[in-house]
Amino acid sequence: MYRRAYVTCIGTAAVMGILAFVVSNHYDRPLLDPEGKFLGPSWARLPLLLFGALLLDLLPRTLWYSRLRPSAMPGIVRERLSTHWNRERMTLVAVGIVSFYITYVSYRNLKSSLPFVRGDVEYDRELMYLDRVLFFGQDPPVVLHAVLGESVSAHFLSYIYLWFLPLVPLALTAWLVWSRNISYGYWFATSQCLAWSLGTLSYYALPTKGPGFEYFSRYNDLTHTPTTDLMNSLAFARADVIHGGVTGIVQSVAGFASLHTAITLLVALMVQFTLRNRVLKIVFWANFAITVVATIYFGWHYLADDVAGIMIAFVSFYLGGIATGQKFDKRSLRSHPTTTTSAIPVEKV
Numbered sequence: 001m002y003r004r005a006y007v008t009c010i011g012t013a014a015v016m017g018i019l020a021f022v023v024s025n026h027y028d029r030p031l032l033d034p035e036g037k038f039l040g041p042s043w044a045r046l047p048l049l050l051f052g053a054l055l056l057d058l059l060p061r062t063l064w065y066s067r068l069r070p071s072a073m074p075g076i077v078r079e080r081l082s083t084h085w086n087r088e089r090m091t092l093v094a095v096g097i098v099s100f101y102i103t104y105v106s107y108r109n110l111k112s113s114l115p116f117v118r119g120d121v122e123y124d125r126e127l128m129y130l131d132r133v134l135f136f137g138q139d140p141p142v143v144l145h146a147v148l149g150e151s152v153s154a155h156f157l158s159y160i161y162l163w164f165l166p167l168v169p170l171a172l173t174a175w176l177v178w179s180r181n182i183s184y185g186y187w188f189a190t191s192q193c194l195a196w197s198l199g200t201l202s203y204y205a206l207p208t209k210g211p212g213f214e215y216f217s218r219y220n221d222l223t224h225t226p227t228t229d230l231m232n233s234l235a236f237a238r239a240d241v242i243h244g245g246v247t248g249i250v251q252s253v254a255g256f257a258s259l260h261t262a263i264t265l266l267v268a269l270m271v272q273f274t275l276r277n278r279v280l281k282i283v284f285w286a287n288f289a290i291t292v293v294a295t296i297y298f299g300w301h302y303l304a305d306d307v308a309g310i311m312i313a314f315v316s317f318y319l320g321g322i323a324t325g326q327k328f329d330k331r332s333l334r335s336h337p338t339t340t341t342s343a344i345p346v347e348k349v
Contacts, residue, residue: 005186005342006095008323012193013099013106016200020106027116034108034250049101053093054085057177088182088341096176096189103193110200112250115242118207124214127256127302131211134303141211141218144297151223154297158225160287161294164260167287168192171267175274183324183337183344184274191270191320195262198312202257210255212299213238219299227298258301261309262316264288269317273326273335 024031058077066072131140148157175188212219212231222228234252241251268284275281295301301309321328321335325344328335338344 004344005183005190005324006091006099008320009095009099009186009190009193012190012197013102016103016106016110016193016197020109023110023113023117027113029109029113029116030247031109032112032248032250033105034252049097050094053097053173053177056173057084089177091342092182092185092189093176096172096185099193100172100189103196107196107200108250108252111203111252111254112241114203114207114254115238115251118204122207122209122214123256124208124211124302127208127304128211128215131303139218140296140303141299144293145222148293148297150221154223154225154227157290157294157297158227160290161227161260161298161300162230163287164264164291167267168263171270175270179274181274181337182341183326183339184270186342187274187320187324187326188270190323191266191316192263194316194319195266195312196259198316199257199259199262199309202308202312203254206256208255208302208305209253210300210305211302213253213255215299222298227294231298231300255301256305257308257312258292258295258305259309259312260295260300261288261292261306262312264291265310265313266317269313273321 020031023029058080061080062073062076065076128139132138134140135143172189172192176185179185179188208214213235237249238251238253240246241249264284265288268281268288271280271284292306295306296303318328323344324342325337325339326335327338
């Protein structure tokens with residue numbers, strides 16, 4: 001027995017952190033905390049995130065079961081702390097949050113440095129032609145605009161696409177705090193770290209900006225949505241970083257592969273394999289499918305980007321499962337854990 005569950009998670013974060021530091025130092029790019037201006041310094045934010053996860057579980061539960069009677073609250077808190085917040089759960093939450101945070105910040109910095117590392121190497125033209133081949137000479141976004149329209153559908157797809165932003169931390173917190181099996185929490189955290197890492201690798205392997213940035217005229221007739229504002233802000237930030245010499249912000253434009261596709265699929269797979277609620281399974285599979293459509297509709301990605309994102313999700317999900325003691329059933333959308341803790345019996349995996 002040994003605790004490879006969090007070794008894999010921490011190891012992935014460490015590799016990403018080292019790579020971000022090396023690239024930043026070599027190309028004289030400052031390491032930035034992309035959310036620091038809004039959420040405060042990391043030295044304060046990480047403890048607050050850990051405390052917030054604890055509070056998110058204890059507060060609603062205590063208020064509900066105590067029926068707002070102050071005398072009943074201490075007993076409910078003590079019972080929850082002793083039965084749920086044991087050493088394994090605390091370790092899971094700490095390892096999961098810190099590992100994901102390091103991985104994600106490193107991902108953002110490595111993504112920002114992409115234009116400086118790869119220079120003018122881009123493959124937008126090749127992927128655009130591949131899109132046309134796959135769509136029998138048509139441009140996929142043009143087809144989608146004709147089929148779905150450019151007004152009501154644009155607003156609907158925009159909100160589904162932007163839902164990804166809160167989905168990532170909310171989903172991670174849910175599996176870390178409330179997973180009925182400790183290994184499920186490690187599974188999700190490890191898979192998340194692997195997915196963001198593989199996504200970073202794909203950016204460097206096949207640099208692109210994406211059709212919405214490279215061929216923006218195709219999207220001029222779309223009604224204005226919050227997604228429009230987001231794309232414009234990313235385009236301006238990219239220009240400031242590359243051409244304006246601005247060093248206090250990150251540039252976040254990179255097309256291949258689609259991590260929106262990868263992460264929403266990863267969440268759907270985790271729901272499918274670890275939860276029993278049929279409604280939630282339908283909701284998150286639908287969320288994945290609609291997100292894929294939105295990536296093409298708004299020009300965030302080419303078809304190849306989404307295919308690559310799907311592959312990243314499956315690889316990350318499987319490797320994360322193996323690392324955390326999951327046994328996949330043959331020819332079935334099911335699995336069963338071989339452990340309830342972070343100690344994985346290697347011979348049974």
